[in-house]
Amino acid sequence: MPQHTFLVNGRRVSVNSDSDVRLLWILRDRLGITGPKYGCGINVCKACTSHINGKAFNPCAVRVGDLKRNDEVTTIEGLAKVGPKRPKGELHPMQEAWIDQDVAQCGYCQPGQIMAAVAKVREARREGRRISDADLDEIRNICRCGTYFRIREAIKDGARRMGPRD
Amino acid sequence: MTADEQVRPDRAQDEDEGLDVSLPADGGLEGPGRRRFLGYVLAGATLVTAADLVAGGTPAHAKIPSLPQPAELYDLNDLITDAARPTANLISITINRDGTASFALPRSENGQGIVDSTAMLIAEELDLPVSKVKVTLADARPELLFNQLTGGSTTTTSTFTPIRVAAAIAKGALLDAAAIVLGDTVALLQSKGGVITAPSGRSVTYGELATRAASGRDRQVAVDLKSSGYRVIGTPVKRSDARAAVTGRKKYTLDLKVPGALPTMVCRPPSLNGEPISVRNLRAVRRMPGVTHVLQIDTGVAVRARTFGQCIDAIRALEVQWKDGPVVGDSDGDIRTKLRAAQLPFVVPRVDVLASTVEHEFTFWFKGNSALEPNAAIADVRADRAEIWSGLKNPIIAQQEIAQAVGLPQDAVKVHVIQGGGSFGRKLFFDGALEAAKISKAMGVPVKLMWHRADDTRQGRVHPMAVSRTRATYLGGNVLSFEQRHASVSTDYRHGLGEILSATAAKLPFGGNYSFAQSIYLLTQELGYDFGVVDSLLNEVDERFNTGSMRNIYSPDTRTAIELTVEDLARKMKKDPYEFRREFAKNARTKAVLDAVAKAANWGKTMAPGTAQGIAIHREYKGVTACVVELDCRPRTVNRRIREARTGPRVMRATFAVDAGLVINPNHLEAQMQGGMMDGIALALTSSLHLRNGRFLEASWDNYAYTRQWNVPPKMKVVIVDSGVDQPGGAGEAGVAATCAAVATAYWRATGTMPKEFPINHQQALHFRTKPFVPPVPQSPRNGLRFTF
Numbered sequence: 001m002p003q004h005t006f007l008v009n010g011r012r013v014s015v016n017s018d019s020d021v022r023l024l025w026i027l028r029d030r031l032g033i034t035g036p037k038y039g040c041g042i043n044v045c046k047a048c049t050s051h052i053n054g055k056a057f058n059p060c061a062v063r064v065g066d067l068k069r070n071d072e073v074t075t076i077e078g079l080a081k082v083g084p085k086r087p088k089g090e091l092h093p094m095q096e097a098w099i100d101q102d103v104a105q106c107g108y109c110q111p112g113q114i115m116a117a118v119a120k121v122r123e124a125r126r127e128g129r130r131i132s133d134a135d136l137d138e139i140r141n142i143c144r145c146g147t148y149f150r151i152r153e154a155i156k157d158g159a160r161r162m163g164p165r166d
Numbered sequence: 167m168t169a170d171e172q173v174r175p176d177r178a179q180d181e182d183e184g185l186d187v188s189l190p191a192d193g194g195l196e197g198p199g200r201r202r203f204l205g206y207v208l209a210g211a212t213l214v215t216a217a218d219l220v221a222g223g224t225p226a227h228a229k230i231p232s233l234p235q236p237a238e239l240y241d242l243n244d245l246i247t248d249a250a251r252p253t254a255n256l257i258s259i260t261i262n263r264d265g266t267a268s269f270a271l272p273r274s275e276n277g278q279g280i281v282d283s284t285a286m287l288i289a290e291e292l293d294l295p296v297s298k299v300k301v302t303l304a305d306a307r308p309e310l311l312f313n314q315l316t317g318g319s320t321t322t323t324s325t326f327t328p329i330r331v332a333a334a335i336a337k338g339a340l341l342d343a344a345a346i347v348l349g350d351t352v353a354l355l356q357s358k359g360g361v362i363t364a365p366s367g368r369s370v371t372y373g374e375l376a377t378r379a380a381s382g383r384d385r386q387v388a389v390d391l392k393s394s395g396y397r398v399i400g401t402p403v404k405r406s407d408a409r410a411a412v413t414g415r416k417k418y419t420l421d422l423k424v425p426g427a428l429p430t431m432v433c434r435p436p437s438l439n440g441e442p443i444s445v446r447n448l449r450a451v452r453r454m455p456g457v458t459h460v461l462q463i464d465t466g467v468a469v470r471a472r473t474f475g476q477c478i479d480a481i482r483a484l485e486v487q488w489k490d491g492p493v494v495g496d497s498d499g500d501i502r503t504k505l506r507a508a509q510l511p512f513v514v515p516r517v518d519v520l521a522s523t524v525e526h527e528f529t530f531w532f533k534g535n536s537a538l539e540p541n542a543a544i545a546d547v548r549a550d551r552a553e554i555w556s557g558l559k560n561p562i563i564a565q566q567e568i569a570q571a572v573g574l575p576q577d578a579v580k581v582h583v584i585q586g587g588g589s590f591g592r593k594l595f596f597d598g599a600l601e602a603a604k605i606s607k608a609m610g611v612p613v614k615l616m617w618h619r620a621d622d623t624r625q626g627r628v629h630p631m632a633v634s635r636t637r638a639t640y641l642g643g644n645v646l647s648f649e650q651r652h653a654s655v656s657t658d659y660r661h662g663l664g665e666i667l668s669a670t671a672a673k674l675p676f677g678g679n680y681s682f683a684q685s686i687y688l689l690t691q692e693l694g695y696d697f698g699v700v701d702s703l704l705n706e707v708d709e710r711f712n713t714g715s716m717r718n719i720y721s722p723d724t725r726t727a728i729e730l731t732v733e734d735l736a737r738k739m740k741k742d743p744y745e746f747r748r749e750f751a752k753n754a755r756t757k758a759v760l761d762a763v764a765k766a767a768n769w770g771k772t773m774a775p776g777t778a779q780g781i782a783i784h785r786e787y788k789g790v791t792a793c794v795v796e797l798d799c800r801p802r803t804v805n806r807r808i809r810e811a812r813t814g815p816r817v818m819r820a821t822f823a824v825d826a827g828l829v830i831n832p833n834h835l836e837a838q839m840q841g842g843m844m845d846g847i848a849l850a851l852t853s854s855l856h857l858r859n860g861r862f863l864e865a866s867w868d869n870y871a872y873t874r875q876w877n878v879p880p881k882m883k884v885v886i887v888d889s890g891v892d893q894p895g896g897a898g899e900a901g902v903a904a905t906c907a908a909v910a911t912a913y914w915r916a917t918g919t920m921p922k923e924f925p926i927n928h929q930q931a932l933h934f935r936t937k938p939f940v941p942p943v944p945q946s947p948r949n950g951l952r953f954t955f
């Protein structure tokens with residue numbers, strides 16, 4: 001079985017696995033990183049949304065064999081370490097916004113929501129604009145508890161808090 | 167049961183009008199109520215016909231008060247609270263040496279916030295900061311009998327007193343112990359923040375007292391509970407698990423690491439509730455990468471492997487011969503025909519030859535009851551004991567039936583209740599835990615069972631399809647009668663009240679389940695209006711489906727039927743929908759909530775063509791709710807093109823008013839209403855399961871169109887109405903019905919067409935391509951790196 005090496009939350013990991021195994025199972029079942037959730041496995045529900053090289057992606061739809069040695073995968077567990085150094089205990093501004101707005105109900109979708117939200121804000125910034133209702137309408141992450149209203153408020157709040165490196 | 171004011175008929179108006187209410191009828195009809203109607207008719211009839219009486223703008227005369235429906239006297243909340251009562255005091259609070267209090271709550275937390283509200287109740291009576299109260303979820307405790315059921319929005323009402331009594335007793339014991347330590351009398355001691363202080367200034371902490379306050383024997387104690395001046399109850403405390411949720415540290419069943427419990431999935435039949443006959447390539451699949459076991463079971467073919475992805479690969483490779491499920495041959499139109507034939511008749515005779523009738527029939531198609539966390543359970547079954555981990559709202563019956571299935575004594579089966587990723591009624595069923603236990607026993611190893619999303623959608627639990635008929639009669643400015651007949655596919659209550667006695671009763675042939683259903687219907691249905699003679703009856707048929715009590719059970723459907731009929735009555739009487747509802751509202755709390763929502767929503771404002779406001783009320787859970795939505799049905803909104811999505815009309819603004827009695831946590835209450843509003847919008851506009859030839863077509867969250875961001879109202883507001891009631895009502899389900907109904911009435915007002923089926927788009931062309939049924943689960947895509955942003 002081939003060995004696959006890549007970065008996860010700042011650490012370089014190596015896993016022996018069939019190349020075709022999707023990254024979500026490597027993260028969850030092999031590496032014990034359970035922040036990205038299984039909601040469907042077919043890149044529809046977006047509960048597993050994480051970052052690859054700073055951009056949102058869904059590991060349920062990526063073969064572990066397609067990762068390169070220097071690809072940086074960030075899951076929700078690693079988000080607080082992204083960006084400028086923060087005081088001890090402080091999280092990423094989007095996570096802090098999520099706590100302030102008290103968004104989560106069951107919480108199952110929230111890791112993916114937060115990762116998608118951060119990427120959406122970064123995308124808007126790259127395009128030289130502020131996050132808008134139209135951007136929020138594009139987010140496909142499902143929330144069955146229906147916390148969407150507070151998600152939207154938290155994303156706008158998080159966007160205000162996010163610095164250029166967040 | 168809270169006392170609601172009975173609104174008395176407004177007699178004063180009669181006198182002002184100079185109507186002779188004792189004038190005999192032209193037909194000599196009897197009864198004082200009858201006379202009053204006829205008095206009005208005669209007065210009007212001298213000049214105009216009955217219809218024009220209405221056109222003249224009949225003032226708000228005496229409406230005909232309706233007798234109480236069963237739910238107004240005793241409702242499902244009362245039933246579940248009473249069932250919990252015999253063992254309500256078998257719960258206990260522990261004071262720990264570190265000064266914290268611990269409590270194992272015999273309920274299931276799936277996002278509704280009861281862990282936190284419970285901590286608040288304890289903090290209130292114990293004078294502790296909420297952060298020092300640790301609430302966990304209790305394992306299955308069969309001695310609790312019916313007191314370990316989570317459902318019906320009853321957790322707060324059924325535990326409000328027992329938990330506070332336990333906390334108050336604990337505080338009493340701490341004060342007694344402190345009195346000894348500090349050498350003072352209890353009455354002079356002050357407790358605050360976990361510290362007890364004497365007038366001398368000397369103090370001692372709960373932690374220091376924990377051992378001293380302990381008693382060597384059981385003894386009965388009387389306590390007084392606070393009933394006002396709350397310090398914690400009523401404050402908007404934030405969720406205690408928020409940090410864990412946003413950092414990925416919160417663990418759900420599938421995240422738990424149980425030694426040896428490897429990923430396990432089941433290859434399921436292509437038709438609903440089909441069965442496996444044989445497997446052609448068992449040996450070949452057993453040799454696939456990562457696979458440890460492949461085994462035929464009663465529900466399909468189980469596969470255990472190193473990763474879930476390898477389970478999916480194996481399932482897709484299996485060649486299975488299947489027996490058709492019992493629904494093959496039927497599509498949802500056939501079920502509707504069956505339901506129509508099963509309708510019970512209306513019974514109220516024509517009350518007057520001049521009275522007019524409105525009569526309607528509405529169809530509510532099947533809805534999916536899945537949560538985002540798929541059905542999941544971990545089972546480790548050994549020869550002499552078993553351990554189960556799952557999100558369970560009925561852990562006792564789960565323990566009992568699992569013990570039976572694996573041939574162990576009940577107390578050899580430990581059942582852990584894990585915080586769940588949503589439930590909405592789904593976790594009343596322990597089918598995942600039972601399956602996992604059987605598989606673990608058969609394989610001889612621990613298993614971590616997961617249902618694929620396609621499994622959950624196609625073979626999981628559903629809200630039963632129903633056809634609801636209404637008939638109302640009216641005359642002049644009065645509604646004389648209002649009847650509802652609800653014919654539903656059988657709702658499965660075979661979990662009973664959470665343990666095996668009542669579950670067995672529900673399974674009895676010749677109407678065991680139906681008795682439960684009819685009782686629950688009668689205990690939950692409350693019209694809320696004074697419409698003269700009022701009745702509502704349920705009939706259920708067809709037990710072939712895996713149905714359940716999805717959030718708010720019958721009410722989103724029945725309320726939508728009611729409110730559209732009310733809308734029709736208002737139109738016929740040429741009254742504003744809000745004014746009409748207010749006039750006929752049965753009690754003051756309903757009026758107050760209507761007023762609150764109308765004000766907050768700016769009811770009656772000018773709306774652009776193709777858009778409209780809609781309003782509705784709902785009474786349940788010892789409280790009352792009202793909703794106003796602004797619905798945009800203009801083509802540019804309805805025809806938005808989003809890939810694999812249902813767009814259609816969009817609620818642009820939703821305003822909700824809720825009177826939930828005594829509010830424990832207004833922040834959580836608002837959250838529950840917000841969530842319920844999303845449910846209501848989905849039920850009315852976008853989400854349903856299509857049954858074709860014995861199979862549900864939907865297999866993903868893009869197929870089954872629960873509310874997504876593009877369906878969300880950009881503007882939402884929840885108003886909490888305080889009616890001064892000192893007992894808490896239920897919240898978890900209270901947001902759904904009024905919202906669904908308000909969307910329906912808004913749709914009629916915006917388009918001019920009364921919607922008759924829900925969701926409104928069910929008969930439109932599917933917005934997705936149906937995924938195959940063999941194999942039963944789709945492969946995970948490989949192109950994810952093309953869609954980064």
